[in-house]
Each structure stands twice: as structure tokens, then as C-alpha cells.
Amino acid sequence: MLENVQTNTKMLSRSHSSTLAENDEIDLVELFTALWRGKWLIIAVAVLFIVVGGFYAFRFAVPxxxxxxSIALQLNVETFVDIESVVSGVSKEASSMNTELHVIRSRGLIEKLVNKLNLVDDPEFNEALRPEARFSLGRLLGFISALTSGNEDQQPSNSELTSTVTAAREAISAVLVRNTYIFDISATTTDPEKSKLIANTLADLYIADQVETKFQATEQAVTWLSEKVTELExxxxxQENDIKVLRSNTELMGEESLQALNRQLIDVRDRLNETRADLALSETRLGxxxxxxxxxxxxxxxxxxxDPTLRRIYSQxxxxxxxxxxxxxxxxxLLAAREQTAVARLEQQIVALQDAVERQQRSIEVQSADFVQLQELERQIEATKILYETFLTRLKETTVQRGLQQADSRVLSEALLGQYVEPKKPLILMLSAILGVMIGSGIVLLKQFVHSGFRTAEELEQYAELPILGQIPKMEFSKRDQLIDYLNTKSTSAASxxxxxxxxxxxxxxxxxxxxxxxxxxxVPGEGKTTQAISLAHNLAGMDKxxxxxxxDIRRRTFNEYFDGSGKRGGILSAMTGNAQLEDLIIRDSRMNVDILMGEKSSVNAADIFASEKFKHxxxxxxSRYDIVIIDTPPVLVVPDARLIGQFVDAIxxxxxxxxxxxxxxxESIRQFATANLSLTGLVLSQIDPKGMRRYGYGGRYGAYAAYGEGYYDT
Structure with a gap:
């Protein structure tokens, strides 16, 4: 027995685990079904957002x-001289074009615009002039700041100018038209005339700024070139004076004289070498x-x-x-003396020639160094003269060009009266509707996600894996003693x-x-099990059963609220113990042909009573006495009575x-029955709200709540 209980419990756990795993998967059909069921909520939320968006767009938002x-970049600007060699203009490269876009929206240029149009006095750009709300975050922070600082001095005008420039800069945009050299300067304000004035004024200031920048650059170039020309002079x-000093302090007459000295040095060296050769020969002969x-x-x-004479004497x-x-x-x-004399003479000649070579070399070295220095000075002065002439020419060109500068851009088309651009009411309404649908869908899906009850028999059957025996709607009566009258008078109703x-x-x-x-x-209590038991007994009695x-449920004993049993003493306990005959304990309600055995209070625990052999007997x-016996029991999660009574019944x-x-x-209820080795016969979905079924979108699919079932039931 215990093994069977454990087996059933494990099987039930595995079954529900697999069911939960399947429920964890996203069912797109169920998802869309849930959205369709909540369509009215989604539509309501979308309408609410559309109303809010419309109120913002039509009543609150500032138009x-x-x-x-449009400004066109001048590709060919005529100049009297080549000033671009001194002052560069706008390059046609993409980086330069993008730089000009930033120049247009630079704080310096926008500040000129603010000062020229006096935008500091315009509340649209100077928020200090706007009427402050009675309560705002800025006012609160200002109040706190005033308390901490101890004074309430107004902000300096410089701060107002800065904030005004920032606001004006945000209202201005500049874009480069694709594949052209055209800039579009746009201004967006609350006044069409003001937008036109700001756009045209900024374009004029930008062109004037180009001219002013070129003029300043030209003036700087003239000043710098003048200084350079003076320095070069x-x-x-x-350098000319250095050359004169060098020429006066050297014997160098020119390159030819230096070459003559080189030739003389070569001759002396040749004579020295010859003399040395003669000396060597004489010394050899003398030896x-x-x-x-x-x-x-x-x-x-x-x-x-x-010697002929010596030869003649030798022959004699x-x-x-x-x-x-x-x-x-x-x-x-005599001949030997002559050789010695010749050797001495040659030695003297060698010494003299060596002195001459050294003097000649020193002279050549000094004159060569002077010649190299002279050439260096001449090259330097030549380069300086070329640079001087170049700078002098540029100075003259720049001086002529001064005052003739032209802007690199021109106004291609002036701004017209401003066109309405925002708020984009259709877009706001569309986005509001989309946002409303998204939030409404989120609410519907959230409710579906957190909802843990059952609205259809399919959901209940799929989860519990048990057959659905019935679906019983709410019965329209306010007191429990009206149940029998409802069943008798509403015999063709959907509930019946x-x-x-x-x-x-x-x-x-x-x-x-x-x-x-x-x-x-x-x-748990309150789920309609007692109403269902009485209704089932009433219906079975109508079949002559x-x-x-x-x-x-002898703990609560609610039958007294449905039937009048005050005339009888005793109930189920008296019948079990034999203290009274069953016939004497039975009560009858005149409204239905059913024998009723009421509950009875006992000092013995109810679980012990239902577990006894007396209850089994x-x-x-x-x-043996009745065709059908219906027992209304307590909830299974509250007390164990139902699991004990269930041991002796045919259907649960x-x-x-x-x-x-x-x-x-x-x-948990199914698990409790499984631990008692009991299986449920089936489930009943009770207290169904027909309006709720239709509200959730189920009314069109389930008989008694569908439109096609209206002709078969009394409401």
C-alpha cells in the first residue's frame, strides 16, 4: 500500500513538472490570444495616450x-594679386567644409548675432525673462541657494548672455548640401518673422566675418612681412661688410692666384724630390x-x-x-773632395727646399680657408638677397591687396517667412497611439503572466491532466436558502x-x-462545492432517484443556511453510533425530493470519526438503502477529512x-489525494462569470456563454 502511494506521488510530481516545463515555453498562439482578449484594455490605454498626446500637441506644445x-561657396574669387600665397581662403576639402559648418555655429559668431538682434531681451532665448512658475525645480534650487548664501542677488548679465547664446545656438543649424558647395543655415523659433531675421542676419555676419578675418590676416601679413624685409636688409x-673685411685682411687676389700657388708648391716639391734623389746618389758614390x-x-x-784624367794616370x-x-x-x-762638396751642397739645397715647401703650404692653407669663408659669405648673401626680394615682392602684393578682400561665400537665397515645423501633431498622435498600444499590451501580458487562476476548462484540464466534468456559472441569488428556489424556478437557465x-x-x-x-x-473554502453538491442532489432527484x-463538513455545518433543520435533533454522528434511527434523523425540504442528513457537533476529532469502522459501516x-449518496466534505487543504471520507466513495x-x-x-490538493492513494474522478470549474468570460474573450467559444447559446437558456 505504501509503495503504491509513493509511486503515485512520484508519477504525479513528474507529470506536473513536465506540465510546468511545457507551460514555460512561449506559445505564440496563446500570446496573441491573450492580447486579443485584452483588446479593449489596449484600446482604452491607446485612446488615453492619444488624448494626452493630443492635449500636448494642440494645447501645451509651443509651435x-x-x-x-542658403550660402554658396565662391570657387573662383578674382584677386588683383596672388593673395592666397600669403592669406589662405577656404579649402574645398571635406574637412574644411565641415570646419565652416562649425564656424557658422561657433559661440563667437552666435554672440555677435545675439548682440546685433538684442536677443538678451527676448524671453524665448533668455529664460531669466520668462515668467517663473509658482513652483518649479529651478525656483526651489534658487531659494535654497539664496538661503545658503545669505542674499538673493540676481545673476550677472554675463551669465544671462552666456545662456542666451547657448539657447540661440540650439535654435540654429547648419548643413552642407550633399555633393555641392552650398550651406543651408536654418533658424527655428516661435515666430516665423524672427526665424527669417535670425537666418538672414547670421548669414550676413558669417560673410562679414570671412572678410574681417581676411582683413586681419592681411594686416598681420603686412606687419610680419615689413619686419622680415627690414631684418633682411x-x-x-x-654680410657685405663681412666680405669687405675678409678681402682686406687676406692676400688672396682670387681663385687664379690660389691655383698659381698650388702650381708653385708642386714645382718646389718636385725639385725637393730631385735633390733628394741626387743626394742619395752622391752619398752612394762617396761611400x-x-x-x-x-x-x-x-x-x-x-x-x-x-774621370778621364784619373783613368790616364791609372794607365801609367x-x-x-x-x-x-x-x-x-x-x-x-780631388775627386773625392768634389763628391763631398756636392753632397754638402745638395743637403743645403734640400733644407732650403723643405723650408720653401712649408712656407708655401702654410700660405696655401691660409688662403684656402679665406677662400672657403669668402665663398660661404657670398652664398649666404646671395640666398639672403633672394629671400629679401621674395619677401619684398610679397609685401608689395599684400600692401596692394589690403582693403580689397572678398568673402569666400555669397548668399544664394535669402530666408523667407518661417514655415511651421513642430510640434508634428500627426506624428505625436501616432507615437502616442503606438506607445499606448505597447503599454496596454504590456499590462495585458503582465496580468496574464501574474495570473494563476483558470478561466477555461482547457487550461484547467491541461494543467491538472484530469477530465473536466462540468462548467457551472454563477447562480443569481443573494442568500444560500434561495438556492433551491433558483433551481426550481430557473430550470432552463445556463446554470441548471x-x-x-x-x-x-x-x-x-x-x-x-x-x-x-x-x-x-x-x-479551499468558498469555491462552491456545497452549492454544487446540493444542486447535483436536486438534479438527480428529478430522475426519480x-x-x-x-x-x-461537521466542523462548519453550513447546511443550516440552505435547509431548515432546526426541528431535528442529531445528525450523522447519531446515525453512525446507532443512538437514533436513520429515518428519524433524515430531514426533508419541501422544495426538493432529497433526504438530507445534517452534520452534528462532536467532541471527538472529525478525522478520527471518519477513519473509524463505524463510518465505514x-x-x-x-x-444499500439509496440509489445515490452525495457527501459534502471539507476542503482538502484545510483538514484531512476529505481524504478519509474518500476511502469509502465511488467518485470524487x-x-x-x-x-x-x-x-x-x-x-497540492491532487498531491494530498495521491498520498492517500486516491485519484480524482474529475474537476468542475465553478462560479464562472459569463460577463467575465466575454470580457476576457472566451464567450464566443464556450456554449452557454456564446452568442449561439442564447436561444437555449433562460437568463
Missing amino acids: KYTSTT IEIRK KIDEFRQSDNLEALVNLLG LGTADSSSNKLFDDRLS EAVRNLRTSVLLSNIDTPPKVIMSTSS KVLLIEG FIDDVR IFTVAWDRTTKAQIA
């Missing part, structure tokens, strides 16, 4: 007018003479010296004449027909073994209040 002046005179004399190699001496050395030797020695000594449908569904819930003992319960209606006894009817019973209450 604005825009006027536009002084520099030229100084060989000494060498041969010491070795007595007279023949080698004769050949070396090549072999004769008997002894004077030949003396003559040979004397002649050899709904009870018949419920009766049919209950009897057919088990075709093989139709239920005899039927229990009516709900999750012997019906017993038992008040199983009591149910078996009434089952669970009542759900329309648009009120929450999903959590239903899920």
Missing part, C-alpha cells in the same frame, strides 16, 4: 517655425769611393768616377815613373443545464459500474473556482 538661408648689409780606396780596388775606383801606374802614384792619389783625393451536464458526466464516468457514493470537495445528501448501510468531484483557485492549490 515652432523654421526659416533657411640689415642682414645683407652686415763606394771610400770602400774601394780601403780595398785598393783602383780599377773599380776609376770605373766608378769615370805600371811604368818606372814613380810620380804616377802620387798623381793618382792626388787626383783621387450545467448541473445536468455535470450529472451526466458523473454517471458516465464509469459506465460498467456507475458511482453510487459521490464526494464533493475542493481545495432515491438520493441521500450528507453534510460531511454507515456508508455501507446508506449505499473536485471543485475549482473560476479565475480564483491557484495552480499551486490544485497541485
